[in-house]
Amino acid sequence: MKKFAVYFLILCLLPAFSGCGSLSKVSSSRDDAGAVFSGAGDSPQLNYISRYSRIAVEERKRSGVPASITLAQGMLESGNGMSELAVRGNNHFGIKCHDWKGQKIYYDDDRKGECFRKYRTPEESYRDHSDFLRYRDRYKFLFEFRVTDYKSWAYGLKKAGYATDPSYPKKLINLIEEYDLDRFDRALPKKTRQGADKSGKDSKPAADAGYRNDDLAEEASVPATPAELETPKPLSDRQGKTMHLSLSRQLFSQNGVPFVYSAEGETYADIARSYDLFTGEILRYNDLESDCDLLPGTVVYLQPKKSRAARQVDKYVADGGETLRDIAQRYAVRMKSLLKLNGMEADRTLDEGEMILLRK
Numbered sequence: 553m554k555k556f557a558v559y560f561l562i563l564c565l566l567p568a569f570s571g572c573g574s575l576s577k578v579s580s581s582r583d584d585a586g587a588v589f590s591g592a593g594d595s596p597q598l599n600y601i602s603r604y605s606r607i608a609v610e611e612r613k614r615s616g617v618p619a620s621i622t623l624a625q626g627m628l629e630s631g632n633g634m635s636e637l638a639v640r641g642n643n644h645f646g647i648k649c650h651d652w653k654g655q656k657i658y659y660d661d662d663r664k665g666e667c668f669r670k671y672r673t674p675e676e677s678y679r680d681h682s683d684f685l686r687y688r689d690r691y692k693f694l695f696e697f698r699v700t701d702y703k704s705w706a707y708g709l710k711k712a713g714y715a716t717d718p719s720y721p722k723k724l725i726n727l728i729e730e731y732d733l734d735r736f737d738r739a740l741p742k743k744t745r746q747g748a749d750k751s752g753k754d755s756k757p758a759a760d761a762g763y764r765n766d767d768l769a770e771e772a773s774v775p776a777t778p779a780e781l782e783t784p785k786p787l788s789d790r791q792g793k794t795m796h797l798s799l800s801r802q803l804f805s806q807n808g809v810p811f812v813y814s815a816e817g818e819t820y821a822d823i824a825r826s827y828d829l830f831t832g833e834i835l836r837y838n839d840l841e842s843d844c845d846l847l848p849g850t851v852v853y854l855q856p857k858k859s860r861a862a863r864q865v866d867k868y869v870a871d872g873g874e875t876l877r878d879i880a881q882r883y884a885v886r887m888k889s890l891l892k893l894n895g896m897e898a899d900r901t902l903d904e905g906e907m908i909l910l911r912k
Contacts, residue, residue, distance in 0.1 A: 607675055626644040632872055665747070692779065702724075702733075860910065870908065875902065
């Protein structure tokens with residue numbers, strides 16, 4: 553009987569030491585910043601989430617890419633961090649070289665010996681993935697979706713051409729739902745974040761945390777969308793007068809620089825006369841040496857452009873075929889500044905995937 557009692561006691565205590573007493577799939581712990589991150593598990597998937605969820609949350613705050621999408625893509629593309637590209641090149645997202653100026657790794661993918669980007673750390677891979685989506689035109693529509701709308705993000709990635717696999721969106725969604733990844737895109741309710749729990753005791757503020765009660769959860773903070781930052785703003789008459797500009801037509805502003813859209817048959821000289829400018833002045837403002845007929849809707853700046861783009865408009869990833877001057881006009885940055893920022897000597901056509909710095 554005594555032996556049976558001892559044996560029974562051991563069976564009761566065993567779960568406490570083994571950690572098997574919990575029925576939850578993913579354990580979690582809170583870091584100093586208040587974010588909830590997955591605890592390590594016995595599977596490659598749980599180990600990957602535990603290791604990289606913090607980076608995914610940091611990238612969501614910086615770029616606006618949902619952490620759930622980032623983690624699911626990383627898990628899928630890198631085989632939970634165990635693929636050859638991830639192990640040898642720290643490449644977790646299968647991003648190919650394009651016009652990559654860093655180290656490279658060659659791997660048989662769609663074709664034999666394809667070129668992929670090689671990174672010094674996984675963190676660099678995560679950051680490059682976020683920038684690849686945020687600063688490339690064909691992906692910018694994704695940022696109009698809510699950060700918690702992982703289904704629209706998943707199908708949007710496929711629509712934009714990120715992957716050719718027709719089941720790619722469903723694979724991402726299955727990973728997010730199976731491993732509860734969308735908790736990394738939710739914030740604690742205000743009451744909790746203000747520093748008091750239900751017992752009334754003070755608790756450490758939680759800026760971003762995985763919170764599973766959808767009735768209480770708030771959407772985690774993200775930066776302004778590319779469209780919000782890049783869309784030209786119409787100027788009011790009062791603003792136009794402040795800038796000492798004629799109000800004969802609608803004025804717009806990009807990066808704080810006023811401009812007009814040209815009408816059919818206009819030249820730079822025509823517009824210069826309308827605003828009491830010398831032709832040479834308006835050509836200089838628009839990085840040109842000689843006048844020409846303008847296509848309708850061409851952006852014509854009426855004052856000098858800036859030395860860098862607006863805040864949070866840090867880079868541009870080329871689709872291929874555009875010129876550096878096209879980028880200078882789009883973001884109201886002087887060509888001279890772009891050349892210096894990017895170590896280039898003259899205007900040229902950009903290659904697909906080429907990254908152009910718009911500000912330091």
